[in-house]
Amino acid sequence: MTSITVSRIRQQQIALLIADGKRLDGRGLMDYRPIQIETGIIEKAEGSARVRLGKTEVMAGVKIGIGEPFSDRPDEGVLTTNAEFVPLASPEFEAGPPGEESVELARVVDRGIRESEAIDLKKLCIVPGKKVFIVFIDIYVLNHDGNLIDASALAALAALMNTKIFKYEVKDDEVEIKPGFTKLPIKNYPIAVTFADINGKLVVDPWLDEEEVMDARLTMTFDKDGRICAIQKGEAGTLSPKQVIEAANIAKEKTEELRKLLVKD
Amino acid sequence: MTSITVSRIRQQQIALLIADGKRLDGRGLMDYRPIQIETGIIEKAEGSARVRLGKTEVMAGVKIGIGEPFSDRPDEGVLTTNAEFVPLASPEFEAGPPGEESVELARVVDRGIRESEAIDLKKLCIVPGKKVFIVFIDIYVLNHDGNLIDASALAALAALMNTKIFKYEVKDDEVEIKPGFTKLPIKNYPIAVTFADINGKLVVDPWLDEEEVMDARLTMTFDKDGRICAIQKGEAGTLSPKQVIEAANIAKEKTEELRKLLVKD
Amino acid sequence: MTSITVSRIRQQQIALLIADGKRLDGRGLMDYRPIQIETGIIEKAEGSARVRLGKTEVMAGVKIGIGEPFSDRPDEGVLTTNAEFVPLASPEFEAGPPGEESVELARVVDRGIRESEAIDLKKLCIVPGKKVFIVFIDIYVLNHDGNLIDASALAALAALMNTKIFKYEVKDDEVEIKPGFTKLPIKNYPIAVTFADINGKLVVDPWLDEEEVMDARLTMTFDKDGRICAIQKGEAGTLSPKQVIEAANIAKEKTEELRKLLVKD
Amino acid sequence: MPKKTKLVNSKGIRTDGRKIDELRPVKLEVGILSNADGSAYIEQGKNKILAAVYGPGEVHPRHLALPDRALLRCRYHMAPFSVQERKSPAPSRREVELSKVIREALQPAIFLERFPRTSIELFIEVLQADGGTRCAGVTVASLALADAGIPMRDLVVACAAGKADGHIVVDLNDIEDKEGEADVPVAYMPNFDAVSLLQMDGILTIEEFEQAISLALDGCRKIYALQKEALKAKYQAIKEEVEGAEEE
Amino acid sequence: MPKKTKLVNSKGIRTDGRKIDELRPVKLEVGILSNADGSAYIEQGKNKILAAVYGPGEVHPRHLALPDRALLRCRYHMAPFSVQERKSPAPSRREVELSKVIREALQPAIFLERFPRTSIELFIEVLQADGGTRCAGVTVASLALADAGIPMRDLVVACAAGKADGHIVVDLNDIEDKEGEADVPVAYMPNFDAVSLLQMDGILTIEEFEQAISLALDGCRKIYALQKEALKAKYQAIKEEVEGAEEE
């Protein structure tokens, strides 16, 4: 049987190594694990992607529906992001309604996409005030080995970039589906980078064992123009203001690196 | 206090007798308990029936509402079947949302009615794509002494056959209720027969004590023309393919017998 | 840490004193604790009030929405009353969906308002059968020191009397909000008086320690014309018919007294 | 709502032909469900209500057990087909409130202290509703408790009175309940002259309220006699069964 | 629903080019998730389904533990993006039923009695649905159990047969499932000639049903061979890894 509880000795080992600028799995403090991205893997979804970040595995599926706009934004499509900690991903995940961790995950990923205006929601209006496209992003965690946020943000963006919407015509306010597809209009490419603070030292892309010993977690999401579009600090530890600024500068660089996996110049 | 746990000795007794072709309550292996059916007992419901199968007692009520059709069947009424294991029926039933057993019961009864096209749903369309009749079948288990499926299927069919719909006129897509009633259009008469496999022997209509010792349960529903319209195997035991075919032939006969209780030639 | 469990000795003390016509906190049997009412404290709510009854503290907020009328009352606004036992009010309150006590509280307060026709719901119709104002009363218990019903009924009425509705025009069945406000049309002023029966003696306005020893609780709500508009007996004790009539006569007087806190002649 | 119906005519006769102080026909049966420890059935007008009792038995979850008495739990529930428009089977706020007041109405009659650390579960199922279901529910639940052999100080019986077209009337039916001016349900233990449930909605003067209470208590006393008959009938039936068996 | 599609053409060829007794391509992989104690993946047509097993382990909540055997729990669940219209992640009544029948289909194969007071948790996630997900779910779950090292009497394998355009056909795809005349999913333990899941909806004569069962069992036997291959491939891979390691 698998146990994901890290023994005390291993915890000390991890922390000691990091103090020394090393990591138990051989990575440098600012190195990501190997990343694999596949898209279009679920033909029935309008968009889909699977991201493997080391042993962490996350899928994102995009479904397009038709519904009503929010009353304060009558001419914009609607984005809704949901995350499931599928119980096959970890002995600690349970079936049932989303817990606070999966709510946080979904909201952090959503924030990056929303604030960077990654999707051109204005172009998803069908009949102003009445009918708009709804973009459902469903994040599906299949194997949890740490840093779900970065993997999920990558999977969500990859799935969006892969999304096709059926063509349609509007007749008397009714939508008629026509043959063919167009691409979901994508305007920006937000990328999240997550740090773990372990005994005062920052590392990126913590794996599960590191997450178990980390004091604080810090996620910074940058848009394609190198601007921050979302931040989330997590866990009960603290960071100094200096660390935060330091992290921002590293994250900017790292997001540029990661963005190249999805966006070719 | 009543206990529904069958003692080990009694379990052995039941199994030994059945091996011998006999049953503890004196029935033959292929005999039903006495069946009583009353209809029209709930005047406020559009249709209703109570079935007593030995000490098992089940009510079914039919309510007719008006709602939207499913988008893929715009010109058909909607059938929805629900079953409540009312806690007064058994010390093992609990108040609360339906558990897997009552979901299964409702779905098996529903399947028989739906697949045999017992209700002529086309005739329940009011305004195509907009307004149709919704037929709510509510199965209410009042005393559980085994074989809830057959009792419920009988009660549901009896209640449907007993159902009246108010007359109406459509004006500008609005429904106006008129005086008088018409019968719910019934096209078929699905009847369920349930077997218990006890140590490799099949019996029909298991009572509660037999259900506690049975290895597998098999329900076969036949329509008025002697064709199978629903099957459900239950419990963790297995059946041989030969047993299954044997059961089908017996069930066909038995359903004809039971159907006569409701449908007079 | 605060404990709200009253010790046995204290219980006997309370009961003995009451048998003697006295109360532990020095009040007469038919005296209320000091009452403070503030209104308009939540500027974002259309109406609001806070009531302090001794150490009991209750807020009521009124929000106005627009929705559909009930089909059997197409030309009336809709009233809906909800009560939250906010967990900061008592170590015995828990976060989560309303329990039976908060449901009862909301329904008793609602009954007084509804039956006395305190709100002129006819004047809250916008487009008959289609659009009406919905009046949401939310009762928020902030500190529980007994007699939540009377405090809540007072807070709800005070909030309603304090409620303003935006002006509007109807164009093609659509509501257009205009500048300015009108008062919510109030027709009646229901006031609740609650008794505790302790060893056969009635007292009004029980505080928490008295509630813990009371045998029965009796709430009587009177309208501005001295007529009863709601009654609720609570707890597992009993009352004699004579006590009930006696209580009604006292309650009539007491409600007149309390009403003066809100309605000036 | 426009009041469409004349509830009491000039001769003092109500929509269902009753006089103002006349009860609807009441039919009571005891011991009709085989699994429950006790059960009973009532028809009062078109009300059709079943009650069943399980217990005293183990408490689940255990931490709810009381050291000095039995825990009484009560669920009042309406079948989806019991009312005009299909009711969702999930408990409504009304059902939550009625479960509470019915439990509190019955509790003072039961010697709960004889069964510490156990629970008594009471289930009331309204199969058809016709006004006054909480009162009929108390009446039938009381019989189910007795049938379960739960020791009681007295039977609890309930009956409503109210106001319809200006008249104080007893045992309101559905339309009187909905279109009448007031409804006062009362539960009562006759041997103790003790009211254990009392509610009111509508508008009444104190004088009218006194009258209503008095009419409701009269109603209670009449139904109490029927309760006792129903129990006697049950025991008679048992006795005959037993004696028949002995003679064989 | 108007039947728009010709499901079987005059040459006996189905919409996806298969003959009536031909299975869809099946791809099986064992041991693909690192956290689970056992896992497997199946593609059957466009079905894409993952299964994972945790256990035997502690039972939560504890009072559900069984004194004489392991508690088997099973969740069949569809991803929101697995079907045409987005599915709410909350379990539907259909998923509740399928979780039950799948659990009952697998249970007879497992030596639960060897692990009293523990639980075995089985999770089946349908990533893409294309008709026959419950059967593919049983097939892949069986491999996940084996991968977890849970001792089993036999692998359980499942396959449906049914009726489309009057023909009895094996392994229905999505459109045959929806527009065909009948669907008969069957789970089977070949070494025991034992059927552990059997359902049907649609309309069949007894003769057609016999044919369908026979075709379904043929399908089961073919997939059973693939299951064993997949397990072998997994152990081969492990063996090579180990030996590779030894050689280094």
Added chain:
Amino acid sequence: MPKKTKLVNSKGIRTDGRKIDELRPVKLEVGILSNADGSAYIEQGKNKILAAVYGPGEVHPRHLALPDRALLRCRYHMAPFSVQERKSPAPSRREVELSKVIREALQPAIFLERFPRTSIELFIEVLQADGGTRCAGVTVASLALADAGIPMRDLVVACAAGKADGHIVVDLNDIEDKEGEADVPVAYMPNFDAVSLLQMDGILTIEEFEQAISLALDGCRKIYALQKEALKAKYQAIKEEVEGAEEE
């Protein structure tokens, strides 16, 4: 959404008359609810927020108890009437997230290890919301914890900064929060120069972000002074009460 409002005018003055580095008026009160073990109230602009603490006390359910420290639980909740459109009392996903980050913001300040196997329950109720409720919630919760006598390393204080009409501004009000370009809530323990909550939404360059952090920390330090005053006032009041009592 069309940006209708000019958030900062040409003189650098904001919609509510403040300068860009000016806080809204803050009013703090400690110890205002009699049942809670500790409580506090904050008004910041039109925000009106109550916080209450119960504990350390028994953990329910027990299996959640931690062997080496107290379990801190936190519920951030908005009253239905606290916002423009009535909010359902059921917790929204936003409230779930804020409950988590607020708990994590306060936890490092508390000596939880002194109370193993107990729980500390923190309830934050937003009675009126006006932008920046999570920060005001942290500030007031910190006082409630202190009022409950829970030993703390430092008070936690929180303040947001953000960007409105191109200006980096402190302590955003409702309209700046909704129509501004970015919002950066920060919680801080001044004695340790430690950030315990940090979020951002909107768009900022790194330079703007540095400025925002710096402004937010200035805001924190100012509110920290008010927190300490409020605590002092409370103890002064107690002291006077006690001394008054002694003099009598």
